[in-house]
Amino acid sequence: MGVLPAKPSLDQLRNRAKDLARAEGVKLSEAQFRIARDHGFPSWPKLRAYVRRVTEHGETLQHPYHQDVEYYAGRALGLLASAEDETPGAREPFDRWGQPPTRDGARVVVAREHGFGSWQGLLTHVRSLVDSGEPFARAYRAVEDRDVDRLETLLGEFPGLVTARGTNGNDLLGMAGATCDERLSRVLLAHGADPAxxxxxxxxxxxxxxxxxxxxxxxxxLEASAPVEVSARGDGGTPLVVALFWGHREAAETLAAHSRAPGNLRVAAGLGDTGLLDELLTSGRGGEHRGFYRPHSGFPAWHPSEDPAEARDEALAWAARNDRTEALRTLVSRGAGVDADVYRGTALAWAAAKGRLAAVRTLLELGADVNHPGTFGGPKHGEGVTALHLAAESGHLDVIRVLLENGADRGARDANFGSTPGSWAEVCGQPAAWELLR
Incomplete structure (x- = not known):
């Protein structure tokens, strides 16, 4: 395989083809085909189209890499949702391409960002992506397959891959993090990928x-100097806050050793930092930097308010999902509503969903309603759900037992599906939980 530079030149490739044709005594079309194959493309027109897109759009080009056309439709809807709920920067692509914030406008934006003039042009390309020879798509498949050797080879053949971007501006280093295989990230960092x-x-x-x-x-x-205080999806959306949002205590504690930014009530409650918690509750500053509220557009739009009571109530749920019982007691004693459902889940719902047994017991002692019907996750998932539904879904048997001992209703039905906790356990592949609830 030949090496294709980050900024390929179509003129240089044409000249190479002419030189090869003269040297080998073959037709120009044959020489062009050989060069295309040398770079992993099935034909000269495929290579030419790729180089033209890269040349015309430069570093702003987003490379298609997913073969499912519905994936791009979903990205368009996500872009539109982000623009409608005023996520920072989400309106810029619409303005850049002169498109209205509508479904069709979002699709045109997604197509243009990928270097195509129309939505149909993007879809036509995507349908043949697996055979297109596109370097970024091939590298993405290597990442998905956790094929470190193939990724290493592709990075050698196409040095520009380490700085190239895919849909939504995702690069290969960001994608590698989703595979749970650190080897891929090591290879990309060694080739110069930017962790910032x-x-x-x-x-x-x-x-x-x-x-x-x-x-x-x-x-x-962190060893590669990745920034810890940068926000994503809204003010205050640091990596630490993302970890705490999901109740990932181990990741959160690793990050907290480097920075506790933004240092608001969410962080204090999630880390169980009672000193900071007391300070913020006394000063009334705990509601700052709450622009981040969801990790992706599968969660519904919402705008945090400056109401101190809302910040306290929300912090209770963050303490619960991270199993911080002392923080739970402190917040309730300072006025937090034990059954408050500020954004997608009461404290008890989150504790049950994450299997936080100590938090569940503490909240029930503090007066939480074991059968409170609330929200959770995306709107198509959790409407009118109880803590027992969520514990059943994830098979948290100890939590299920404690909830039942405290009067949880086995026959409660959620608002979306009209299903009982036992049905949730069955559908979600939790036979032990189903047996316990049966």
Whole structure:
């Protein structure tokens, strides 16, 4: 395989083809075909189209890499949702391409960002992506397959891959974090990948490692000087906050050793930092830097308010999902509503979903309603759900037993599916939980 530079020149490739044709005594078309194959493309027109897109769009080009056309439709809807809820930077692509914030406008934006003039042009390309020879798509498949050797080879053949971006501005280092295979990230960092680089939402590899609860990868990225205080998806959305949002205590504690930014009530409650918690509750500053509220557009739009009561109530849920019982007691004693459902889940719902047995017991002692019907996750998932539904879904048997001992209703039905906790356990592949609830 030949090496294709980060900024390939179509004129240079044409000249190479002419030189090869003269030297080998073959037709120009045969020489062009050989050069295309040398770079992994099935034909000269495929190579030519790729080089033209890279040349015309430069570093701003987003390379298609997923073969499912519905994936791009989903990205368009996500872009539109982010623009509608005023996520920072989400309106810029619409303005850049002169498109209205509508479904069709979002699809045109996604197509243009990928170097195509129309939505149909993008879809036509995507349908043949697996046979296109596109370097970024091939590297993505190597990452998905956790094929370190193939990725290493591709990075040698196409040095520009380490700085290239895919859909939503995601690069290979960010994608590697989703595989839970640190070897891929090591290879990319060795080839010069930037650990500080974020996608269109500001989401960096460190955010992804926190999201996936990968302490080893966090350590690798921190050693490579990945920034810890950068925000994604809104003010205050640091990697630490992402880890705490999901109740990933190990990742959170790794990050907290480097920085506790943004240092608000969410962070104090999630880390169980009672000193900071008392300070913020006394000063009334705990509601700052709460622009981040969801990790992706699968969660519904919401705007945090400046109401101190809302910040206290929200912090209770963050303490619960991270099993911080002392913080729970402190917050309730300072006025937090034990059954408050500020954004997608009461404290008891989050504790049950994460299997936080100590938090569940503490909240029930503090008066939480064991059968409170609330929200959780995306709107198509959790409406009118109880803590028992969520514990059943994840098979947290100890939590299920404690909830039942405290009067949890086995026959409670959620609002979306009309299903009982036992049905949730059955559908979600939790036979032990189903047996316990039966």
């Amino acid at each position: 680089r974020g996608n269109v939402h500001g989401w960096t590899p460190l955010h992804q490692a926190a999201y996936s609860n990968l302490p080893l990868l966090l350590g690798l990225l």
